[in-house]
Amino acid sequence: xxxxxxxxxxxxxxxxxxxxxxxxxxxxxxxxxxxxxxxxxxxxxxxxxxxxxxxxxxxxxxxxxxxxxxxxxxxxxxxxxxxxxxxxxxxxxxxxxxxxxxxxxxxxxxxxxxxxxxxxxxxxxxxxxxxxxxxxxxxxxxxxxxxxxxxxxxxxxxxxxxxxxxxxxxxxxxxxxxxxxxxxxxxxxxxxxxxxxxxxxxxxxxxxxxxxxxxxxxxxxxxxxxxxxxxxxxxxxxxxxxxxxxxxxxxxxxxxxxxxxxxxxxxxxxxxxxxxxxxxxxxxxxxxxxxxxxxxxxxxxxxxxxxxxxxxxxxxxxxxxxxxxxxxxxxxxxxxxxx
Amino acid sequence: xxxxxxxxxxxxxxxxxxxxxxxxxxxxxxxxxxxxxxxxxxxxxxxxxxxxxxxxxxxxxxxxxxxxxxxxxxxxxxxxxxxxxxxxxxxxxxxxxxxxxxxxxxxxxxxxxxxxxxxxxxxxxxxxxxxxxxxxxxxxxxxxxxxxxxxxxxxxxxxxxxxxxxxxxxxxxxxxxxxxxxxxxxxxxxxxxxxxxxxxxxxxxxxxxxxxxxxxxxxxxxxxxxxxxxxxxxxxxxxxxxxxxxxxxxxxxxxxxxxxxxxxxxxxxxxxxxxxxxxxxxxxxxxxxxxxxxxxxxxxxxxxxxxxxxxxxxxxxxxxxxxxxxxxxxxxxxxxxxx
DNA sequence: TTGTATGCGTTATCAG
DNA sequence: CTGATAACGCATACAA
Numbered sequence: 184x185x186x187x188x189x190x191x192x193x194x195x196x197x198x199x200x201x202x203x204x205x206x207x208x209x210x211x212x213x214x215x216x217x218x219x220x221x222x223x224x225x226x227x228x229x230x231x232x233x234x235x236x237x238x239x240x241x242x243x244x245x246x247x248x249x250x251x252x253x254x255x256x257x258x259x260x261x262x263x264x265x266x267x268x269x270x271x272x273x274x275x276x277x278x279x280x281x282x283x284x285x286x287x288x289x290x291x292x293x294x295x296x297x298x299x300x301x302x303x304x305x306x307x308x309x310x311x312x313x314x315x316x317x318x319x320x321x322x323x324x325x326x327x328x329x330x331x332x333x334x335x336x337x338x339x340x341x342x343x344x345x346x347x348x349x350x351x352x353x354x355x356x357x358x359x360x361x362x363x364x365x366x367x368x369x370x371x372x373x374x375x376x377x378x379x380x381x382x383x384x385x386x387x388x389x390x391x392x393x394x395x396x397x398x399x400x401x402x403x404x405x406x407x408x409x410x411x412x413x414x415x416x417x418x419x420x421x422x423x424x425x426x427x428x429x430x431x432x433x434x435x436x437x438x439x440x441x442x443x444x445x446x447x448x449x450x451x452x453x454x455x456x457x458x459x460x461x462x463x464x465x466x467x468x469x470x471x472x473x474x475x476x477x478x479x480x481x482x483x484x485x486x487x488x489x490x491x492x493x494x495x496x497x498x499x500x501x502x503x504x505x506x507x508x509x510x511x512x513x514x515x516x517x518x519x520x521x522x
Numbered sequence: 523x524x525x526x527x528x529x530x531x532x533x534x535x536x537x538x539x540x541x542x543x544x545x546x547x548x549x550x551x552x553x554x555x556x557x558x559x560x561x562x563x564x565x566x567x568x569x570x571x572x573x574x575x576x577x578x579x580x581x582x583x584x585x586x587x588x589x590x591x592x593x594x595x596x597x598x599x600x601x602x603x604x605x606x607x608x609x610x611x612x613x614x615x616x617x618x619x620x621x622x623x624x625x626x627x628x629x630x631x632x633x634x635x636x637x638x639x640x641x642x643x644x645x646x647x648x649x650x651x652x653x654x655x656x657x658x659x660x661x662x663x664x665x666x667x668x669x670x671x672x673x674x675x676x677x678x679x680x681x682x683x684x685x686x687x688x689x690x691x692x693x694x695x696x697x698x699x700x701x702x703x704x705x706x707x708x709x710x711x712x713x714x715x716x717x718x719x720x721x722x723x724x725x726x727x728x729x730x731x732x733x734x735x736x737x738x739x740x741x742x743x744x745x746x747x748x749x750x751x752x753x754x755x756x757x758x759x760x761x762x763x764x765x766x767x768x769x770x771x772x773x774x775x776x777x778x779x780x781x782x783x784x785x786x787x788x789x790x791x792x793x794x795x796x797x798x799x800x801x802x803x804x805x806x807x808x809x810x811x812x813x814x815x816x817x818x819x820x821x822x823x824x825x826x827x828x829x830x831x832x833x834x835x836x837x838x839x840x841x842x843x844x845x846x847x848x849x850x851x852x853x854x855x856x857x858x859x860x861x
Numbered sequence: 862t863t864g865t866a867t868g869c870g871t872t873a874t875c876a877g
Numbered sequence: 878c879t880g881a882t883a884a885c886g887c888a889t890a891c892a893a
Contacts, residue, residue, distance in 0.1 A: 192588060192669045193646060195870055206880045211872055218872095221878060236668045238643035242581045242590060243870035246885040249531060251581060253624075253645075261613065262806075267606035274600065274627040283641045286595075286623050288613040302622050304577035306592075307532060329575045330531045411810060444811035471750060472783035473812045534886055545864045550888055557888090560862055582886035585869045 194237040203231035214239050245307060254494065255303040257287045257322075258314035263410075264437065264466035265481060269314060269336075272487035280491050282309065289318050297322075304329050310494055312336065316380030334490060337382045346493055346505050348486050352382050355479045355511040356389030359432050359461045362477070362513065364397055366520045368430035368459050373401050374417045374442055375434045376409040383409070386434040386463060402428075409434075414441025422450050422458075430459035430519075436466045439476055443518070460518040463511070475517040482509040533576040542570035553578050584646060593621045593833065594642040596661075597653035598629040602749075603776065603805035604820060608653060608675075611826035619830050621648065628657050636661075643668050649833055651675065655719030673829060676721045685832055685844050687825055691721050694818045694850040695728030698771050698800045701816070701852065703736055705859040707769035707798050712740050713756045713781050714773045715748035722748070725773040725802060741767075748773075753780025761789050761797075769798035769858075775805045775817055782813060782857070799857040802850070814856040821848040 196210040203210070205224055212218035213228040220228075231237075245251040254277055260266050274284045285306060287299040300322050303311050310332040313323060323345065326333050333345035363371055371394065375387050387403055394401045404421060407413035414433060418441065421428055433439035439462030446452040446460075454460055462469060462478035469476040489507055535549040542549070544563055551557035552567040559567075570576075584590040593616055599605050613623045624645060626638040639661050642650050649671040652662060662684065665672050672684035702710055710733065714726050726742055733740045743760060746752035753772060757780065760767055772778035778801030785791040785799075793799055801808060801817035808815040828846055 193870095197870080207870090208872085208880060209878090211870095212879090215872075219878060224879080238640065238668065240585075240646060240870055241644040242584050242646055243885085244872070245581050246579075246585070246870080246887090247872050248885090262603075262607045262610040264601075264603070264606075267603075267609075268601045270606075270625075271601040271627060271629070274625055275629070278627065278638060278641075281637075283645065284625050284627075285592075286609075286613050286625050288610060288617065288623075298617060298620075301577065302617075305580040306622065307579060307581055329577065411806070415811070440810065440812075448811040467750070468807060471779065472754065472787040473779075532886095536886080546886090547864060547888080548862090550886095551863090554888070558862060563863080579886055582869085583888075585871090585886080586888050587869090 193240070194232075194235045195240075196237070199228060199231045199235055199237045202235060203227040249307070251307045251309060252282050253285050253306055253308045254282045255285045255287060255306070255308040255311040256314055257289060257299060257303070257311060257318055259289050259317035260315060260409075261286070261288055264468060265435075265464045266315060268466070269481075269483055269486065272483050273312065273314075273490060276487040276491045277494075280495055282491075282494060289322075300325055303331065310334060312490060313338065316382055317378070334493060336486060337380075347507070348489055349506070349508045350382065350481065350511045351508050352385035352511070353389035353392075355463070355513070356386040356432070356434075357393040358513060359463075359479070360390050360393035360397070362461060362519055363430045363432065363459055364399075366430070366455075366459055369399060370426065370428045370430070371399065371401055372417075372421050372428040372431045373403040373434070374414060374421075374431050374438050375403055375405050376413050376438065377405045377407060378409045380409075383434045386432075390432050410437050411441040411444075414438035414443075415445045416441070418442040418445025419449055422446055422452070428458075431461075433460065433462050436462040436464045436469045436476060436478055438462070439478070439518075440468055440474055443474060443476070455518050455520045459520055462518075465514050469514070470516070477516045477519045478514050479511040480514050481511060485509050532579070533571075533574045534579075535576070538567060538570045538574055538576045541574060542566040588646070590646045590648055591621050592624050592645055592647045594645075594647040594650040595623050595625045595653055596628060596638065596642070596650060596657055597625065598627070598656035599654060599748075600625070600627055600629070603807060604774075604803045605653060607805070608820075608822055608825065611822050612651065612653075612829060615826040615830045616833075619834055621830075621833060628661075639664055642670065649673060651829060652677065655721055656717070673832060675825060676719075686846070687828055688845070688847045689721065689820065689850050690847050691724035691850070692728035692731075694802070694852070695725040695771070695773075696732040697852060698725075698802075698818070699729050699732035699736070701800060701858055702769045702771065702798055703738075705769070705794075705798055708738060709765070709767045709769070710738065710740055711760050711767040711770045712742045712773070713753060713760075713770050713777050714742055714744050715752050715777065716744045716746055717748045719748075722773045725771075729771050749776050750780040750783075753777035753782075754784045755780070757781040757784025758788055761785055761791070767797075770800075772799065772801050775801040775803045775808045775815060777801070778815055778817070778857075779807055779813055782815070794857050794859045798859055801857075804853050808853070809855070816855045816858045817853050818850040819853050820850060824848050 196207050200207045200210045212220045277284050312334045327344045335345050335347040404417045406417040462476045465478045465480040469478050539546045539549045551559045616623050651673045666683045674684050674686040743756045745756040801815045804817045804819040808817050
C-alpha cells in the first residue's frame with residue numbers, strides 16, 4: 184500500500200532517496216538495468232519506493248537517452264475488423280518488447296491528420312507505423328523529413344526512406360482469378376471501393392491482368408467506401424442486370440459479405456451454386472456459418488512480428504528503407520464451387 | 523522542407539534560437555499559448571523552426587507543468603466489434619481536445635497486465651480509462667493508489683475513488699424480456715458467456731428478475747468466451763433438446779449472431795417465426811441483412827463525449843468519484859415477432 | 862517585449 | 878559501490 188503525499192501527485196526519486204537514506208543516484212541505479220548497486224541499498228530503495236508508490240518517470244528519462252519507448256500507430260478505420268485485429272496484434276507485440284503504443288486515429292479531415300502528425304513528433308516517438316493506406320503521402324513525408332523512423336504497412340507507393348511491409352496483393356489476386364476460372368466461371372465481376380488505396384488497386388490490377396491473360400474481360404464496380412454497405416450496393420447493381428456475373432472477386436471481405444447478402448436476400452441466389460465469391464483479409468466474419476467465405480489470409484502475426492524486429496534491431500540504419508513482402512495464403516471455404 | 527542536422531536526430535529550441543538570432547525563451551514563448559512575443563521575432567522564430575524541422579518536445583514540457591497530455595486506454599479484446607468502435611470513438615474525441623491516447627492491450631497473462639500498468643504510471647498519464655470489464659480490480663486499485671485519475675467504463679463494481687461510466691444494463695435487460703414476452707414467447711433462454719464481466723452479469727440478472735416477476739423461469743447457458751463461437755455452441759446445445767426454447771436473449775450481439783447461425787444452419791429454423799432473438803451492443807454486424815438483429819445500442823458517442831468532459835474539467839477534484847449511467851436504447855429490427 | 866537564471870526528474874560521468 | 882554534479886529540453890519568474 185502506498186502513502187500518498189498530498190502535495191505533488193507523483194513521487195520523485197528525490198523523495199525516495201530521502202526516505203531510504205541514500206542519494207538520488209542510488210535510487211536511479213536501482214531502477215537502471217545493468218547498474219551496480221549493493222544488495223543492501225537496493226533493498227532499502229525498493230522498500231522506500233514501494234511505500235511511496237514511486238514509478239520511474241519515463242518522460243524525464245527520455246530526455247537523456249534519445250529513446251522514448253513510444254511507438255506511434257497512425258491508422259484510419261480502427262473500427263474495421265481487419266484493422267482492429269492488426270492493431271490488437273501490434274500493440275501486444277509492442278508491449279512484449281517494452282514499447283508503448285500511441286494510437287493516432289486519422290479518420291477524418293486533413294486538419295486532424297496535421298494535428299496527429301504533430302503529436303508523433305512532439306512525443307519523440309521512436310518510430311511511426313502507418314497502418315493503413317488512407318493517410319496521405321504528404322503526412323508520411325513530413326514524418327520522414329523530421330527524421331522519424333517510419334514503417335509503412337500495406338502501402339505500395341514506393342517512397343524513399345521508410346521501411347515498408349507489404350502483402351503480395353497482386354499475386355494473391357491472380358490466384359483468386361484462377362480459383363474462379365478453374366471453377367468454371369467466365370463472367371466475373373470485381374467488386375472494389377472508391378477508397379483507391381494502394382493495396383486495393385493492386386488487387387484490382389492483379390485480377391484484371393490474370394483475366395486478360397486468360398482472354399477474359401472483367402468489370403470493376405466501385406460502389407462506395409470499403410465496407411459492407413458498398414458491397415451490398417454493388418451486388419444490387421450487378422445482379423439486377425440481365426447479364427448476371429457468375430462470380431465476383433471482392434477486394435475486401437467486408438465487401439464480400441455485403442455482396443453475398445445482396446445476392447441472397449435481394450435475389451434469392453444460392454452461393455456457390457449460382458454465384459461464386461472470393462474475398463480478401465480473412466476477417467472473423469468470413470468464417471461465420473452464414474458466409475463461409477473463401478478468401479485470403481492477411482499475415483497479421485508476421486507483420487506484427489516484423490515490426491518488433493525492426494524496432495529491436497541494434498543497428499537501425501542498416502535496415503532503413505528495407506522492403507518486406509509477405510504472402511497472403513488462400514483460405515478455402517465454401518463460396519467457390521469445387522473442381 | 524527541413525534541413526536535418528546530422529548529429530542529433532531531433533532539433534532543440536536552442537538550435538532554433540541560434541538560427542533565428544534570439545534567445546531560447548523567445549522560441550519557447552512563440553510556441554506557448556498566451557505568451558507575449560512581438561510579431562517580428564515570432565516570424566523569425568517560426569521561419570527558423572520550419573527550416574530546421576523543429577517540434578516542441580512534449581516530454582520535456584510535461585516535466586514542468588504536471589500535464590503530459592497522455593491518456594491511457596486499458597482494454598482487452600480490442601479486436602472485438604464493440605470494443606474497437608469504442609476505441610475508435612474515444613481516440614478521436616481525445617485528439618479533438620489535444621490529448622493523445624496510449625493504448626494498453628491486456629488480453630493475455632497477468633504478467634503483461636502488470637507491465638502494462640507500470641507503463642501507465644511511468645509515462646505520467648493524465649488519466650487512465652479502463653475500457654472493459656476484463657482487467658482485474660487489483661490493477662485498477664494500483665492505479666488509484668498511485669494517484670492516477672481513473673475512469674471506469676462498463677464496470678459495475680463499486681470502487682471508491684474512480685469515476686465510472688456505466689450503461690443501464692439491468693434496465694435494458696428487463697426491457698429485453700418484455701419485448702420477448704409481449705411477442706408471446708414463454709420458454710426463453712439466456713445465452714451468456716463464462717467471462718463473468720460485471721455488465722454481462724447485470725444483463726443476466728436483469729433479465730432473470732423480470733422473468734421471475736412474470737412468473738417464468740429462465741435457463742442461463744454459458745458456453746465459453748464471449749464471442750460468435752460460444753453463441754453457436756450454445757445454440758447447438760439448447761436447440762438439440764426436445765424442449766426447444768422459443769426465444770433467446772443473448773447478452774452480446776456476437777453471441778446472438780452465433781446463436782442464430784446455429785439455429786439456421788444446424789437446425790434449419792426460421793427467425794423470428796420459430797425463434798426470437800434479442801442481442802446487446804448493436805455492433806455493425808447486427809444490421810447486416812443476414813441478421814437484422816433486434817438489439818440494444820451502446821451509447822458509444824455519449825461515453826466518449828463524457829470522458830473528454832471529465833478530462834477537460836477545470837476543477838477535477840469536484841467531480842472525482844462521480845458515477846454516470848447512460849441508457850441503452852432498443853433497436854428494433856427483425857428477430858423479434860411483431861405484436 | 863526581451864533576455865537571464867532557475868528548476869522540472871532523470872541518468873551519465875567522475876571523483877572518492 | 879557510492880555520492881556530487883552536469884547535462885537533457887523546456888517554461889517561467891524576474892530583471893532589464
